[in-house]
Amino acid sequence: MTPDRAAVRRPTILDVAARAGVSKSAVSLALRGSAGIGDETRARILACAEEIGYRSNRLARALVEGRSALVGVVLNDLSNPYHTEIVAGIEDGATAMGATTLLTHGQRDPHRTELQVDMLLGLNVEGLVLVGSRIPVAALERLGRTLPTIVIGRLEAPVPGVDTIANDDQAGAELAVRHLAALGHTHIAHVSASLRPAARSRREAYLSTMERLGLGPHATVHARERVDGEDEDLDAVARRAVTDPRTTAVFASNDVAALAVMDAASASGASLPDDLSVVGYDNSTISRIVRPRLTSVDQPRPLMGTLAAEMLAERLAGRTTDRHEVLLPTLVVRGSTAAPRSAGPRSGGPSGRDGQALPADAGMADPSDGWTTTKPGP
Amino acid sequence: MTPDRAAVRRPTILDVAARAGVSKSAVSLALRGSAGIGDETRARILACAEEIGYRSNRLARALVEGRSALVGVVLNDLSNPYHTEIVAGIEDGATAMGATTLLTHGQRDPHRTELQVDMLLGLNVEGLVLVGSRIPVAALERLGRTLPTIVIGRLEAPVPGVDTIANDDQAGAELAVRHLAALGHTHIAHVSASLRPAARSRREAYLSTMERLGLGPHATVHARERVDGEDEDLDAVARRAVTDPRTTAVFASNDVAALAVMDAASASGASLPDDLSVVGYDNSTISRIVRPRLTSVDQPRPLMGTLAAEMLAERLAGRTTDRHEVLLPTLVVRGSTAAPRSAGPRSGGPSGRDGQALPADAGMADPSDGWTTTKPGP
C-alpha cells in the first residue's frame, strides 16, 4: 500500500518559510548559500527544509532565471555502445560547467529525432549535442540559428552556427592500410559498408594510400549495391570480397562489415588470420568479442565527449565563429591481422601483439594531445 | 559566423498576441486547439506564431499546470544494449499517454544514480523507471513515498510504493537445463557470474531442476570467489568449469559468462558444440556475434518496457497498491548446443535449429500472452 500521494502537495519555498518563521526570500537566500543571511537563521531554514522534505522546483527556477542549466544530447541509436563513452565525456564536461545532461534517442529516424529535439527545445536546453544523428539539414540550420549546437559525426556540408567533431577518417584508413602493408600484404581489398560521408572518405583514403604505397593496381573496393535498406546484403558483399584468391587482407569500413568478412572467410574454410587478415573501424565491443579479436581503428570517444562539452561552454561564453574539430584515431592491433602465409613483414613493423595501440601518423599532428584542428572550408 | 543569439530573445506568447492583435489568452487557446476561438482568428494566430518562430515554453506550462508530462528513465549502464529495447518500449508507452521520456544514466554507480534521480525530481517528472539501477534502499523508499516508481530488475526485498518488473529467473534457468537434458546431457555444470539476486535465483533453479531431472548428483556450481570487483576472475571460473572431463554442457548465468566459458573451452582445444554445449542468459548481442552462435535465454524486453509505461499510467490514474510482475522468458536455440558426442537426444526434443525460440514451460502460465502475474509477499 502506498500513501495517497495526490493529497500530499509538494512542499514549496513558502512552506519552508512559514515553518521557519521567515520570508520566502530568506529561504531562497539560505538554500542557495548566498550571503546576506545569518548563520543561525540559515541553519534553521535548512533544518526546516530537510524536515518537510523540500526539493527546489527546477522548472520555476529556470523560468525566472531565464536559463535552464540543461544540455540536451540526442543519440541516433541507443543500442550502439559506440556512443556510450562519448556520452560519458559530455556528461563530465557538462557537470563541470554546472549543467546537467538530458538524453534522448532518435531511434535512427530523422522524424523522431526532430521530435526529440523539439521537446528538448521546449525544456529550454541551453545547448544541443547530436551524436551521429540523422536530422534534416533544414532542421539543423534552424538549430544553428537558435542555440549552440554541436554535431558529433561527419556532416555532408557545414551548417552555419553548428560546430562539428569528427574523427579523421583519412588518417584512420591510412593507418589500417599501412599496418597491413607493413605486415607484407599487397593484395589488400576494401569492403565499404555504406554510402554515408564517413564510409566514403575512408574508401577514398584507402584508394589514395594504396596508390601512394605503390599498391594501386591491387586495390579493390567491394561496396554494396545501392539498396535502400542499409544492412541489406552486407554478407553478400563480404562473400564477394573473400572469393578472390589473391586477396590476403581486407580493410573494412566498420567493425560490423569486418565481422561479416570474417564470417564469410571462415565459412569458405579459411583460417584467420593466416589465410586472411582483417581490419575493422570503430573499435567497438564486437572487436573484443569476435575470435580472433579484431584489429580495429579506434576513435577517441571520451575526448570527443569532453570536447563537445568544452565547445558548448565556449558558445555559451559568447563564441560566434564556427569550430570544426577533426580528431586523430589510433589503431588497436589484435589477433585478426598477421603476415600473409607467403611472406614475412617487409620491415620491423608492428609486432601484432594483442591490444597494442598505434598513434596516427605522427607527421600529421602532434601525437601527444592526440588530435589536430582543421579549419572549415568556405 | 553565427547571428548574435543573446540579443534575440525567444518569442513568447505575448509576442504572438501583439503581432496577431489579440490577447495572450486567445493565443493560448488557438495553440492548444481548444474551442472558444473562431477559425479565422485561429488561423491568423497560428500563422503569426509560425512567422516569428514561436515555440511554447514547456517549463512555464508545467509550472502552471502542475504537471510536467515527463517520465524519467534511469539506466544503470548505457553501454548495455540489453536496456535499449526496454527503453524503446517505455518510450512507446509514454508517448501513447502523452508524456515524453527523459533518459539519464547512473554509470553503474549508486551515488551518481541518486544524483540523476534528484535532478529528474527537480524537473518534476511524474514517474520514474529505474532500469537495472543500483540505488540505495533508503533512497528507493523515499522515491516510493514521493512519486510512481517502477523498477525493472530484481529487488532484494519489496519496497512499499515501488512496482517491479522482472523476468522469471527460475523458469529461464529451468528452460536452459531442460533443453540441455533433452539433448542427452547429464553432466551439466553451472557457471554463476555474480551474487546479485538474479544470478542467485538462476543458480537455485539450476540446482532444483537438476534434482528434479534426477541429475542432482552431477550438478556442479562454479561461482566466483567473493572478490569485490565484479568482473575479477570470471575467466578463471570458466577455466575451472571446463577442466572437468565429464562435463559436456554448461549453463552460464549470463551471456558474458557463457562467452568466457566458450573461450576457455576453445583454448583447451575443445570443439564447440560437439565437445561442450553452452547456454547463456540474456540473449544479448554477444549471443549473435560469437561463434558458434550462443543458445541463450531471452527476456521479453520490449514487453517489459511497455508494461512499465502501463504500470506508470495506472499509478497516475490512482492505483495505490503495489504491483509486481514476473515475465516468462523464452529460450533461443542457436549453434552452441548439440547432443553430446557419446549419446543422442533422449527424446524428440528441440531440433536445435538456429534461432528457434521455445516458450517457457506452458504449465506455469498461459504462453499466449507470454507473462504471468504473481502477487507480492506480505
Place this chain on the structure above:
DNA sequence: GAACAGAACTGGAACGTTCCAGTCGCATCG
C-alpha cells in the same frame, strides 16, 4: 545623541504559461 553604515531580512514584481471569471456583441425568442 544624531547620523551613518552595513548586515539581515522582507515584500512585490517578474518569468511565460494556463485557468477562470468576466465582458462584449450578436442572433434568437417570446
Place this chain on the structure above:
DNA sequence: CGATGCGACTGGAACGTTCCAGTTCTGTTC
C-alpha cells in the same frame, strides 16, 4: 423590442521561484 443565451475574446490571478528595492535593526563614529 427587451430579455436571453451563446460564441468569441479579454484581463487578472496563479504556479514556484529569483531578483531587486526597500526596511528594520544594531552598532559605530564624530
